[in-house]
Amino acid sequence: MTELSTFILILEGLLAGAGVTVVVTLVSLLLSVSLGFVLALVRQFGKRRALHALIDLYCEIMRNIPALTHLFILYFGLASIGFRLSSIAAAILGLGLIGGAVTCDLFRAGFAALPKGQAEAALAVGFTPFQTILDILTPQAMRIALPSLGNYAVQLLKDTSIVSAIAAPEIMFYARSMVTSSFQTTLIYTTVALLYLALALPLMQAIRILENRYGRLKA
Amino acid sequence: MNRFIQPYVDNAGEWLPLLLEAMGKTALLSICAFALSLVFGLLLAVCRNTRWRWLERGVALYVATVRGVPLLAILFLLYFGLPGAGVTFDAFTAAVLALALAFAAQVAELFRAGLMAIPAGQREAALAVGFTPYQSFTLIVLPQVVRISIAPLIVTFVSLLKDSSLASLITVDELALTGRAMATEYFLPLQIYVAVGLCYFLIAWPFSLLSKRLAPPAAR
Numbered sequence: 001m002t003e004l005s006t007f008i009l010i011l012e013g014l015l016a017g018a019g020v021t022v023v024v025t026l027v028s029l030l031l032s033v034s035l036g037f038v039l040a041l042v043r044q045f046g047k048r049r050a051l052h053a054l055i056d057l058y059c060e061i062m063r064n065i066p067a068l069t070h071l072f073i074l075y076f077g078l079a080s081i082g083f084r085l086s087s088i089a090a091a092i093l094g095l096g097l098i099g100g101a102v103t104c105d106l107f108r109a110g111f112a113a114l115p116k117g118q119a120e121a122a123l124a125v126g127f128t129p130f131q132t133i134l135d136i137l138t139p140q141a142m143r144i145a146l147p148s149l150g151n152y153a154v155q156l157l158k159d160t161s162i163v164s165a166i167a168a169p170e171i172m173f174y175a176r177s178m179v180t181s182s183f184q185t186t187l188i189y190t191t192v193a194l195l196y197l198a199l200a201l202p203l204m205q206a207i208r209i210l211e212n213r214y215g216r217l218k219a
Numbered sequence: 220m221n222r223f224i225q226p227y228v229d230n231a232g233e234w235l236p237l238l239l240e241a242m243g244k245t246a247l248l249s250i251c252a253f254a255l256s257l258v259f260g261l262l263l264a265v266c267r268n269t270r271w272r273w274l275e276r277g278v279a280l281y282v283a284t285v286r287g288v289p290l291l292a293i294l295f296l297l298y299f300g301l302p303g304a305g306v307t308f309d310a311f312t313a314a315v316l317a318l319a320l321a322f323a324a325q326v327a328e329l330f331r332a333g334l335m336a337i338p339a340g341q342r343e344a345a346l347a348v349g350f351t352p353y354q355s356f357t358l359i360v361l362p363q364v365v366r367i368s369i370a371p372l373i374v375t376f377v378s379l380l381k382d383s384s385l386a387s388l389i390t391v392d393e394l395a396l397t398g399r400a401m402a403t404e405y406f407l408p409l410q411i412y413v414a415v416g417l418c419y420f421l422i423a424w425p426f427s428l429l430s431k432r433l434a435p436p437a438a439r
Contacts, residue, residue, distance in 0.1 A: 064377065064423035065416040066384035068395055073416065076402065077409035158289035165388060172291060179299065186303035189296040193288045200287035 032099020040107035062101035110141030150207030241397035252318035260326025
């Protein structure tokens with residue numbers, strides 16, 4: 001019985017951070033998807049070589065350096081030259097900038113998978129290039145990218161646990177501070193795992209519903 | 220700009236050996252963990268395709284659980300949590316195990332996709348010409364699976380390498396932790412964390428390029 005009441009006490013403590021976890025996940029997801037979409041459009045349809053090289057460089061830098069290091073640069077590094085971000089702002093910005101590179105690739109793969117005839121046909125019947133991209137190609141590319149975007153969203157939810165390292169008050173942060181005061185280490189971290197799982201499962205389910213509804217039509 | 224560059228020039232002699240040693244530790248940690256996750260992953264993938272239903276279910280549950288739980292939670296559970304249950308690891312072992320357990324699920328999914336991509340006729344033909352089931356798996360099916368999976372496996376290795384930075388939070392003295400220690404010592408966090416990022420980039424980038432090289436043209 002005492003075990004159960006401790007568990008509930010721990011869960012209550014952790015739930016204090018759940019709000020920040022959810023907000024950081026959602027806002028950085030929004031930031032990554034918008035950034036990634038714009039980058040993908042420019043990279044896929046833009047004509048400027050220099051811009052392509054710049055986007056490629058950005059993606060490589062984001063993808064080959066750990067999130068933890070990016071967060072430290074944004075939070076501790078920038079503060080040292082007088083550009084102070086709050087821990088939550090640094091977390092959202094960091095995860096969003098990294099996610100922009102990840103989703104850029106996912107969107108590009110979506111565009112690349114479309115048959116050439118789609119664009120040619122749209123142009124032939126009189127759509128402007130702009131309309132072709134936005135009205136004909138984008139909706140189809142989105143459908144193709146949806147499953148991998150879903151995987152990315154789950155990954156992002158888990159990755160928010162890293163931002164406890166820059167003291168953003170989310171689930172893992174509360175867990176770590178509880179551990180130092182209560183020594184119920186095993187129980188606390190097990191509860192943490194269960195709580196993340198409880199957040200991830202509905203997200204996975206929502207993605208599955210979206211996929212069934214809007215996903216690529218099965219042949 | 221000059222003020223940003225100057226500390227590198229002044230401290231190169233002291234920073235380089237520290238960073239190089241830490242890069243070695245990061246590489247060692249990543250390679251050990253990846254090797255272990257390949258073994259776990261292959262076992263899981265094989266168990267996923269057996270006749271025993273409960274084994275399949277167990278593996279599916281494991282993969283789903285690991286997909287939903289952050290690596291950091293697994294890491295803390297192994298390092299800080301298990302001593303409470305009487306099992307103690309040193310930090311490096313705990314980091315290798317946590318990374319391997321987490322990435323084994325991904326590796327298993329890759330192998331499974333690879334296994335499903337091999338037509339059943341390959342195995343049937345091997346059996347028909349007299350290979351034993353074990354031989355037909357190791358000599359006929361597995362090499363083809365490896366060829367399909369190699370590019371995504373390298374991508375997975377790069378993710379593992381990046382996630383090995385989390386080991387710094389359980390006091391493994393790899394790149395990220397060395398960076399933190401240096402940042403407090405020299406009080407130049409921007410320059411030092413950028414240098415740490417560059418070190419990771421130098422290890423990871425060749426693998427990223429290799430994975431693009433090896434990917435089939437359609438996936439590029």
